[in-house]
């Protein structure tokens with residue numbers, strides 16, 4: 198058994214957790230989420246570079262919440278989302294134990310969010326090289342070229358809403374896209390409607406997205422939707438000095454204000 | 465069935481004739497993201513040749529993601545109603561896989577058996593399917609478990625199998641014949657032979673007969689919950705599936721101008737079963753995932769006598785949670 | 799000579815300051831461009847960015863968003879919240895390549911009837927020079943063909 202499996206077995210045996218959310222092996226070398234409720238099942242658990250999915254999404258599920266004591270295996274992005282979700286008061290009703298594996302391959306167990314926060318702040322991730330490059334490319338385009346770029350991207354969107362489904366910060370019990378009186382976002386997938394959908398999504402996540410990149414990674418048509426919120430987070434940090442998923446008390450940048458906020462464009 | 469031969473080096477010439485015929489030609493194209501999608505093409509150089517399976521199926525040719533059923537426009541002289549069924553182009557789909565070809569058989573049954581759907585019928589009548597056998601497969605492919613092979617001819621009009629320098633051509637229907645007649649001189653007579661050694665080897669994951677029997681009692685299996693827990697409830701699996709046919713009718717526009725649309729829908733969405741009253745009989749993702757799998761292996765058998773999963777593996781590759789339909793089916797029928 | 803293009807301008811304004819300012823412009827019989835349609839909101843904090851998108855979708859060529867000056871909000875902080883949202887919304891639009899010059903953001907108080915009139919004139923002139931807003935309309939035709947797997951519906 199791996200150190201991770203041992204640790205989780207121990208947590209089951211001493212009653213710390215009654216449900217463990219982790220990853221197990223899937224075909225094509227992928228990692229599929231797994232839900233374990235007994236120490237005898239821990240041998241499925243893996244932790245590989247393929248474990249990119251953000252498991253904190255599952256903490257919003259009613260079936261999961263029923264389990265009183267939840268263990269969750271978290272990569273750094275997941276840890277950040279736990280921090281951000283805590284600051285948005287979304288995790289207060291569950292008792293959770295957070296498990297991560299650090300760069301030295303040690304299994305760390307956090308029994309409270311202060312420790313998670315501390316770890317996140319000490320290991321705060323940067324944007325990936327690929328994302329940095331893409332953002333730089335987009336920012337160096339002319340406005341018209343950017344419009345062209347995004348129009349083409351959005352034209353391919355099929356509105357499967359997988360990007361929303363995998364996002365730990367998209368936890369609304371009823372999303373605006375499902376609102377039909379009035380209807381904000383058309384059900385049909387056509388370009389203006391798709392653009393509105395992505396504008397709305399990006400606005401709802403600006404300053405809340407924790408840059409896990411999962412939405413862009415899983416889009417079936419390969420639209421890098423995560424870049425929108427990635428750029429907004431940079432702007433928000435620049436304008437208002439707040440980072441997402443950094444502190445359990447930071448709240449949400451657009452839910453607050455400072456009288457001295459500056460801008461150049463309001464006449 | 466007529467068998468023909470064409471030199472591999474002559475395929476582009478054949479393809480050019482298809483383009484020159486003036487029909488809309490849809491073929492797999494490798495996108496910048498590295499994913500392959502069906503798209504309208506103008507020349508053979510755009511066509512992807514090295515791929516296992518397209519991201520989405522070719523069902524959009526007969527069942528577009530958004531289909532205008534009719535549109536209206538209020539003018540000074542009254543209301544002008546336009547039926548969109550009149551401008552459906554003749555279309556050739558190039559390079560779909562044998563599993564996808566057979567998916568068209570299912571769709572035809574579904575849309576045309578009772579209460580024929582005129583839109584589907586019109587599109588299908590104008591579509592020619594040129595399939596290419598699979599020489600490669602990945603771990604998600606499981607056609608051999610659902611009664612097909614990487615060289616199945618079901619549903620396609622023409623099937624091409626590359627055999628070294630030659631391409632073995634099976635002319636399955638009249639439409640297929642019409643397609644090769646466009647460049648008859650490129651094709652020579654050939655005799656029937658086994659394709660076996662040119663096809664991908666795919667292990668069977670389960671015995672279909674057994675699964676069909678066992679799934680009858682699988683509805684109450686406790687495994688559904690476990691197998692579905694990872695499901696996020698998106699539309700990725702249904703939208704990419706060649707046999708998922710659910711749709712949602714939407715009216716868009718104003719009192720002066722508007723259209724009625726048929727849009728893809730997915731049983732994985734939480735709102736899919738929501739009633740006008742607000743009541744939702746399917747309350748969780750376990751029930752929704754079960755619906756999708758039971759539909760493929762049980763309900764479509766009950767209704768149309770066909771297992772409607774063709775084993776293309778798309779839903780497995782595309783699922784953000786990497787859920788695996790054949791593993792799920794195996795475990796709920798244990 | 800072709801007729802001069804007259805843009806449609808939609809103004810989203812708050813009830814307490816800008817709407818009153820526009821009213822003042824009217825009662826003082828100040829002349830200003832007639833291109834503007836005013837929509838009154840309780841507060842700038844209520845002006846959802848989606849309303850702006852919908853206005854463009856439904857044929858607006860330009861938009862004015864205006865409310866009470868900072869520190870003058872009837873509800874104390876609605877405009878402060880709105881300001882943050884506008885900053886982010888504007889940079890999102892810019893990142894998506896949308897022409898943000900089609901939107902004028904302003905603070906106009908109940909006493910600034912003349913400022914309001916000038917703002918409308920200036921915006922109308924700017925949009926007149928830019929011409930009609932067609933980006934959304936063009937989207938539907940020009941990019942539709944590129945839609946993978948949907949190319950047939952041209």
Ligand code: SF4
Pocket residue numbers: 353354355356357358359360361415416417418419420422
């Ligand atoms: S995952 Fe991709 S295709 Fe699906 S709704 Fe999001 S952007 Fe559109």
Ligand code: SF4
Pocket residue numbers: 361366367368369371372373374397398401402
């Ligand atoms: S897109 Fe917006 S409304 Fe929809 S779930 Fe996400 S945050 Fe909520």
Ligand code: SF4
Pocket residue numbers: 360363364365366367402405406407408409410411412413423426
């Ligand atoms: S990167 Fe995407 S999935 Fe991750 S938090 Fe941000 S918006 Fe959500």
Ligand code: SF4
Pocket residue numbers: 701704705706707708760772773774775776777778779780789
């Ligand atoms: S259910 Fe999955 S494997 Fe079966 S036909 Fe549909 S996409 Fe292919």
Ligand code: SF4
Pocket residue numbers: 359694695696697698699700701702732779782783784785786787
């Ligand atoms: S099985 Fe996967 S692709 Fe299908 S709805 Fe669930 S999460 Fe989405």
